[in-house]
Amino acid sequence: MADWALRRASVADVEPLAELRAVVMRTDLERLGRYDEDRVRRRFRDGFDAAHTWIIEVSGEPVGCVALRPAVDAHWLEHFYLAPHLHGSGTGTAVLRELLDRCDRDATVVRLNVLRGSPARRLYERHGFTTESEDPVDVFMVRHPAAARPRAVTVTP
Numbered sequence: 823m824a825d826w827a828l829r830r831a832s833v834a835d836v837e838p839l840a841e842l843r844a845v846v847m848r849t850d851l852e853r854l855g856r857y858d859e860d861r862v863r864r865r866f867r868d869g870f871d872a873a874h875t876w877i878i879e880v881s882g883e884p885v886g887c888v889a890l891r892p893a894v895d896a897h898w899l900e901h902f903y904l905a906p907h908l909h910g911s912g913t914g915t916a917v918l919r920e921l922l923d924r925c926d927r928d929a930t931v932v933r934l935n936v937l938r939g940s941p942a943r944r945l946y947e948r949h950g951f952t953t954e955s956e957d958p959v960d961v962f963m964v965r966h967p968a969a970a971r972p973r974a975v976t977v978t979p
Contacts (some may be wrong), residue, residue: 826913828920831887839877839887839903840866846903850937852923854959861965866901878904878917885913890921896964902942918949926968935960 832838840863842968851857871891878886886904890897899921904914925932934951938961951963 826885827879827915828876828888828917829879831870831872831877833872835872835875835877835887836867836870839870839901840886842886842903842905843901846906847928850940853939856879856936857960864934869900875901878913880908880913888917889968890922890925890932893933896933899932899934902934908941910965914945918945922949925965929967931967932965933963935962937961949977 824903843866844859845860847862848857851862871889874891875887875889877884878888885908886902888902889900891900902914902918904917908914922932933954934946936946938956938959943961943963946963946965949965950968951965954962954964956962
């Protein structure tokens with residue numbers, strides 16, 4: 823896994839991140855018959871909030887982003903995109919683990935939605951997310967803080 827760091831996003835980051843989103847999501851959106859090259863960028867711009875977004879950097883270069891937006895009953899994990907050449911490198915897992923550790927310390931529930939059929943769903947499931955609901959496009963998932971999740975019980979005879 824590459825050395826990585828998080829830095830706060832700024833308004834200047836929105837266009838490069840919109841481009842990254844278009845690249846990362848294209849295959850899944852095409853599979854669902856929902857890819858539109860203008861819409862994929864516009865949706866990112868419309869939902870971008872620098873105050874709750876971090877840029878993922880590897881060796882000082884921006885390679886992705888992730889947002890954790892506070893809501894009434896949970897934080898929403900959004901805009902988690904990583905450059906394709908880093909998929910499977912462990913970088914996304916490390917970033918997710920760092921954010922979830924922060925939420926566990928604060929006893930914060932985390933919610934997200936992922937496109938149906940996306941390989942990212944397995945990453946989220948490995949980190950304790952479970953499905954709350956699904957629609958024809960999205961799977962809505964939730965993760966309760968580690969202290970609140972049931973633990974496996976070992977019974978010794």
